[in-house]
Each structure stands twice: as C-alpha cells, then as structure tokens.
Amino acid sequence: MEYRLLLILIMVGFAAKGQQKTIQERLGYSKDTKLLIIHADDLGVSHSENMASIAVMTNGIVNSASIMVPCPWFPEIAAYAKANPKADLGLHLTLTSEWKLYKWRPVTPYDQVPSLLDDQGYLNETTEAFLKNAQAADVEKELRSQIERAKQFGIDPTHFDSHMAAAISAPEYLKILLKLGREYKVPVHVGKEFSMIFNYDFTPHLTDQDVVVDKTIMASGADFKKGMDNFYTEQLKSLQPGLTVLLLHAAFDNHEMQGVTVEHIDFGSAWRQQDVNFFTSAKCKKLIKDEKIALITWREVRDKLVR
Numbered sequence: 283m284e285y286r287l288l289l290i291l292i293m294v295g296f297a298a299k300g301q302q303k304t305i306q307e308r309l310g311y312s313k314d315t316k317l318l319i320i321h322a323d324d325l326g327v328s329h330s331e332n333m334a335s336i337a338v339m340t341n342g343i344v345n346s347a348s349i350m351v352p353c354p355w356f357p358e359i360a361a362y363a364k365a366n367p368k369a370d371l372g373l374h375l376t377l378t379s380e381w382k383l384y385k386w387r388p389v390t391p392y393d394q395v396p397s398l399l400d401d402q403g404y405l406n407e408t409t410e411a412f413l414k415n416a417q418a419a420d421v422e423k424e425l426r427s428q429i430e431r432a433k434q435f436g437i438d439p440t441h442f443d444s445h446m447a448a449a450i451s452a453p454e455y456l457k458i459l460l461k462l463g464r465e466y467k468v469p470v471h472v473g474k475e476f477s478m479i480f481n482y483d484f485t486p487h488l489t490d491q492d493v494v495v496d497k498t499i500m501a502s503g504a505d506f507k508k509g510m511d512n513f514y515t516e517q518l519k520s521l522q523p524g525l526t527v528l529l530l531h532a533a534f535d536n537h538e539m540q541g542v543t544v545e546h547i548d549f550g551s552a553w554r555q556q557d558v559n560f561f562t563s564a565k566c567k568k569l570i571k572d573e574k575i576a577l578i579t580w581r582e583v584r585d586k587l588v589r
C-alpha cells in the first residue's frame with residue numbers, strides 16, 4: 283500500500299512538472315510565441331536622451347523604457363510620463379555615475395548614504411567601486427528614495443531594472459531590489475543568464491512572485507564596431523520562443539550628448555544615434571513582422587503576473 287501511494291505521488295509530481303506553463307503561456311500566448319520587449323535605458327540623463335527616447339517610442343517600434351531618477355533631466359521625462367500615463371515606463375534604479383565630466387548625486391541626503399559616495403560626493407563611477415564600498419542599508423535607503431521620488435512626480439512605474447547592473451551585482455543587493463519589487467508590486471528585470479554573468483546563483487533569491495526573462499540582449503563594444511544595424515538584424519532573425527528583453531540606449535549625436543559622453547566610445551553619442559536610426563527604420567518594423575515577433579510591454583507583464 284505504501285509503495286503504491288509513493289508511486290502515485292511520483293507520477294503526480296511528473297505530471298505537474300510536465301504541465302508547468304511557460305512564461306508565454308502564463309501571459310496568455312502560445313508556448314511557441316516569440317515575445318519581445320524593446321526597451322530604452324537611461325531616460326533622464328540628458329535632454330537629448332529624453333527627446334530621442336520619446337522619438338523611438340512615438341515614431342519607431344520601441345515600446346518600453348526606464349527612467350533614472352537622480353539625473354539632471356529627470357523632471358522633463360517625469361512630466362512626459364505624467365502626461366502619457368499609458369507609456370510603459372519603469373525605473374532604471376541608479377547607484378553609479380559613469381561619465382567623466384557629467385555627474386549626479388544620490389536622491390537621499392548625502393550624510394545618510396555615505397557608502398555610496400566617491401571622494402567628490404557623487405555616486406561611484408564604476409560598478410567595481412560601488413561593490414567595494416556600498417553598504418546594504420545605504421543601498422536600500424537610496425533605492426527607496428528614488429522610487430518614492432518618482433511616485434512624487436506622478437510616475438506609475440511598470441518595472442524596476444538596474445543601471446550598470448549595480449543593484450544586481452551581488453546577492454545582498456539583489457535581495458533588496460527583489461524585495462522592493464514585491465513591495466511596490468512591479469516586476470524586476472532578472473534574466474536566466476544573469477547568474478553566469480555576475481558569477482553567483484540568483485535562484486535562491488527568487489520566488490513564484492518574481493518574473494524571470496528568458497533572454498536579455500544588449501550590444502557590446504565589439505558589436506558597435508561591426509555596426510548596430512548588423513547586430514540588431516542578426517538578433518531579431520535568431521530570436522527564439524520565450525520572453526526576450528532587448529536593451530538599447532537612444533540619444534541624438536549632438537553637442538549635448540557628445541559632451542556628456544566625452545572619451546566614451548562605448549555607449550557614446552554615436553552609438554546612441556545608431557540605436558535611434560535602427561529602431562525608427564522601416565527595416566526594423568519589417569523584421570518584426572517577418573519574424574512573427576509579438577511585442578509586449580513590462581506593463582502587460584506587471585498587470586498579468588504581478589498585480
């Protein structure tokens with residue numbers, strides 16, 4: 283009798299495992315659907331970044347973006363978000379300030395988050411410097427300040443992600459970010475490949491409440507040298523079923539953005555202009571159609587799977 287009961291339980295377990303739904307099915311699509319979020323990072327960095335990002339969302343095929351609250355041009359993009367409440371805008375939670383001559387400080391009063399500051403009182407320039415100095419309590423305080431600041435300006439964030447991956451660069455920070463996502467009832471961008479990239483296991487920190495993206499696409503410096511058109515074309519043609527997030531950085535290659543990104547070839551103004559060019563092109567729209575890619579937003583993910 284005990285043997286038969288054990289056998290039944292094992293069979294039920296295998297059946298349940300076989301019936302586990304893909305993220306596409308959980309979102310109401312067939313398991314063979316190629317779901318894609320085309321996502322612009324870094325809104326709020328500059329006027330150029332804001333205007334170009336709005337352009338690729340309005341005139342192009344980009345359907346999602348995220349905002350950096352500590353940056354100087356945050357009020358401009360916050361006003362846009364408030365005037366366009368259906369736009370898919372999340373928060374690009376920010377713990378670093380990478381440019382050579384263009385910097386920002388934390389939202390929290392400086393004396394309350396000392397471990398996040400460099401010698402000049404700005405957020406650290408690199409993720410490595412952040413990791414060396416940051417205390418978890420200060421990280422949570424600053425991330426919460428950014429979220430509350432965004433809400434104060436009328437933003438209804440659809441998701442959270444991490445600028446330069448600082449907030450997911452170590453387990454203690456990921457736990458904070460996931461906790462905030464659950465508290466504010468928004469998905470946090472976590473990808474299946476992140477454990478390999480950041481060299482620690484993400485899975486112990488995840489629950490059934492969390493959304494895990496099948497693939498995250500972002501160009502490298504080598505890809506930029508070969509041409510962003512080539513990179514994005516190849517990525518769209520090879521897209522597989524599942525939920526993919528494609529990250530881009532849209533800005534105009536003008537004097538403002540050239541000044542912001544001085545001495546930065548990677549992710550510089552020329553790179554960002556190429557992103558604008560591709561994602562507003564007829565070629566891009568045709569590729570999406572020809573490859574039978576279904577565009578989806580973080581708002582849809584949030585509303586179907588989190589709220």
